[in-house]
Amino acid sequence: MTVTLPPNSTAPAPKLQPTGWLRYFSFSVDHKVIGLQYLVCGFVFYLIGGALAGAIRTELASPVADFMARDVYNQVLTLHGTVMIFLWIVPVVNGAFGNYLIPFYVGARDMAFPRLNAVAFWLIPPAGLMLVASYFITGAAQSGWTAYPPLSITTPATGQIIWIVSVLLLGGSSIFGGINFIATILKLRRPGLKLMQMPMYCWAMLGTSILVVASTPVLAGTLVLLSFDIVAHTGFFNPSLGGNVVVYQHLFWFYSHPAVYIMVLPAFGLVSEILPIHARKPLFGYVTMVYSIMAIVVLGLIVWAHHMFTSGTPPWMRLFFTIATAFIAVPTGIKFFNWLATLWGGKISLNSAVLFSCGFIVNFVLGGITGVALAQVPFDIHVHDTYFVVAHFHYIVFGGSVFVIFASIYHWYPKFTGRMLNEDLGRFHCALTFIGFNFCFGPQHWLGLNGMPRRVAEYDPQFTLINQISSVGALLMAISTLPFLWNVIHSAFYGKVAGDNPWNALTPEWLTSSPPPVENWVGEAPLVKEPYAYGVPIDEIDLSATSGRDLWSSGK
Amino acid sequence: MQIPSAILTLVLGMALVLGGLWVGQTINLLPIDASVNAPIYDELFKVLFTIGTILFVGITGLLIFSLIRFRRRSDQIGDGVAIEGNLPLEIFWTAVPAIVVLFVGLYSYDIYDRMGGMVPLAHDHMGGMQEERIWGGISSGSVGSEMVPDVLPIEVTAMQFAFLFHYPDGDITAGELHVPADRPITLRMESKDVIHAFWVPEFRLKQDIIPGQPTQLSFTATRPGRYPIVCAELCGPYHGGMRSTVVVDEADEWQTWFSSNAKPTPITDTTVANT
Helix, strand or coil: CCCCCCHHHCCCCCCCCCCHHHHHHCCCCCHHHHHHHHHHHHHHHHHHHHHHHHHHHHHCCCCCCCCCCHHHHHHHHHHHHHHHHHHHHHHHHHHHHHHHHHHHHHCCCCCCCHHHHHHHHHCHHHHHHHHHHHHHHCCCCCCCCCCCCCHHHHCCHHHHHHHHHHHHHHHHHHHHHHHHHHHHHHHCCCCCCCHHHCCHHHHHHHHHHHHHHHHHHHHHHHHHHHHHHHHCCCCCCCHHHCCCHHHHHHHHHHHHHHHHHHHHHHHHHHHHHHHHHHHCCCCCCHHHHHHHHHHHHHHHCCCHHHHHCCCCCCHHHHHHHHHHHHHCHHHHHHHHHHHHHHHCCCCECCCHHHHHHHHHHHHHHHHHHHHHHHHCHHHHHHHCCEHHHHHHHHHHHHHHHHHHHHHHHHHHHHHHHCECCCHHHHHHHHHHHHHHHHHHHHHHHHHHHCCCECCCCCCCHHHHHHHHHHHHHHHHHHHHHHHHHHHHHHHHHHCCECCCCCCCCCCHHHCCCCCCCCCCCCCCCCCCCCCCCCCECHHHCCHHHCCHHHHHHCCC | CCCCHHHHHHHHHHHHHHHHHHHHHHCCCCCCCCECHHHHHHHHHHHHHHHHHHHHHHHHHHHHHHHHHCECCCCCCCCCECCCCCHHHHHHHHHHHHHHHHHHHHHHHHHHHHHCCCCCCCCCCCCCCCCCCCECCCCCHHHHCCCCCCCEEEEEEEECCEEEEEECCCCEEECCEEEECCCEEEEEEEECCCCEEEEEHHHCEEEEEECCECEEEEEEECCCEEEEEEECCCCCCCHHHCEEEEEEECHHHHHHHHHHHCCCCCCCHHHHHCC
16 A cells, blocks of 8 residues: 655655746646647637638638639638637647646546646647648648548649648547546546546546547548558549549548537536536536436437438438437437526626627527538538538537637636636627627528538629628627737736635635646645535525525525 | 416417417528429428527527526625426426427428438439449439339539530530429439539539449429529539539420430430440
8 A cells, every 4th residue: 555645745856847937838747737738729720710711701702712812712711620620629628628627627636647648739739830831831731621532632732641641640639638538537536536426527528538539540540541542542532543432421520520529518518617606506407417418429429421411322321310410409408408407596697708608508509400400311402511501510619619618718717827807808709709700600501591502712693792791790700809819918917816716616626726736736635526516405595695586486 | 466487488488489480481591492392392491490490599588588587686695596407307308309309300301202312223214234333312203213204314524613414315415404394304423523513502402423423313393594503512723613504494495405406316315325
């Protein structure tokens, strides 16, 4: 049996952590530093991806291809998709918040494999730089983020190969992270903490990491085969050499549909953390939340062919994938109803974190409804590869995940820095983002239904007005970033001092100083068995703090 | 005395459903329909639009109501009520969406069947190509069966960045697709280079054109006019410009067009189909 030394008697051990600002810019193995590295790095790429989106919306403000050359347009849209998925949303909802929060939530002092963790992060900046630099050096890939052959085989090879190498590195980073999360959640829990006592984000990350580990290697293998086709002129996916292009689509979507859940499940987990704290109520339906996450994980692995309803797929396959896809709406619906029930009867602080979370609910419900519609083969056959699909998945990944990222930044910023963000600026940011977002992507549903395909630099002039409305919305979204940036930078130095636990939260990350020390807690880690024990029991309602209407509406 | 909340909820629910039905029936977001299966598609769209509107308005309304009703007033301290769950309620809102989703799935299956999507495609539709498997696509119900005698076969070749239409019967090659109204058409589609997609929004039909795997699409146009043919799969720099037109004519007008363009020497159907 090993004897743990009491913390105050530790000898001046060799310092693992560089101190001060240096540790945020160097090879740190502290999970909190790595989490913030992910967050800041991801945000830089978000700005790059946003600039690319701006270029796309500028091009589409007029029906002719006049803003940039057509092949450049295809490079821009490929980069936009790749950057936003692989360098912004996936690393931030998984890597940033996962690394920062998971060790706290399980009561550990760091991730299970701190060095692997740092390696996983440090794969991202070079991969991202390489990807973006390919545009300036040789021209980036121009076959879309899906890189369907034979287009990806026939477009300029250098850009495509750089794209493949970059995505492989990012996929590797993702797998390292996934393994680390699984090990941390299953093996590093503080003694006494049971699985069903973990905060919901742990379950979300466990489910997500299973998806990452199960499906990302398939993408890696597929892209390696694709690179052989490009470099060595093999014929896996090249029809003129006997290859099959539809096989690529199956393999690609076997990863890339779960990738959607890799982007939204952690967001679901984060919302489940934020809402109870600000509504001052327990998370409604903890057990059904857990089971619905796992149901989404299982279903998410068997729905990929709904991206291929217009490819050559046999009828029975279309039927199976329709039903499987539509059924994902059931566990997802459970989660949304549970959040509404969490809010119901609470004492909700209408701060930026809550407003962004509610914006997420509204946007994601719309995206989910169009998703169920798209699962229906006959519906999909008309709108597949149109702006309807563009609108749908932006409602999921921007209206969903990115809104949650902002909500989470407003919620955890006091913990990251020890200072509060300015709430008025935050609400302004939220309103502007919500309005801009809906102006940008709402009208695109109509565009798709009426005949505008996606990934085009030029379009039928009858769609000009609606596209211009969409571009104005994109401009509003771009502007909405400015108050946020100002807020984050200004508040880091001049914000109101937050204290350890400004939200009166019960989850373990708030039970330490802000920002937390290296190794998270001075002394023993707290054992939080009921992370959502907010609220007063119905029969003990504090009469001084409630009104008659509260009693009436709570069913008394 | 206050109105019981159950009655208020019932009335609100009824208003929501009626409103959703009204929205689904009256607001038209689709272009005009010009093929036999377009009205079938529009039926499905109306159902989905109605359900979607009810759900979206209902959930958003509930959310906004909660935010206003349960917001923290400045004089309030303390927590909300500690309700951790409600199993019957959770079963209820698991079962209802499951039933709705199942209903929608079966209904759309029926729609798809009526559009001809479930017709097995491997069986021959042009003689003498047993080795070649035809992939995917919709065959308008009537066309799939051999009982329909009057099918007009057309070969479509897609390439960067154009569609070519070849009529085996008259050996016509055209850049625009001319079809007669009310006669079943079967397109046999091949790609010369990369994946393209044949999409006519007014027909509500789309099918990828895949190199190495001939695909098939059948439809019956109903409304004479000119409609865009759009390539819907990213196929290179000029993807946005890869468009053509389908001209739907009345049968006799189409016959005039056909005979004025057909090659003078009549060729038997089978030999052409084999080229």
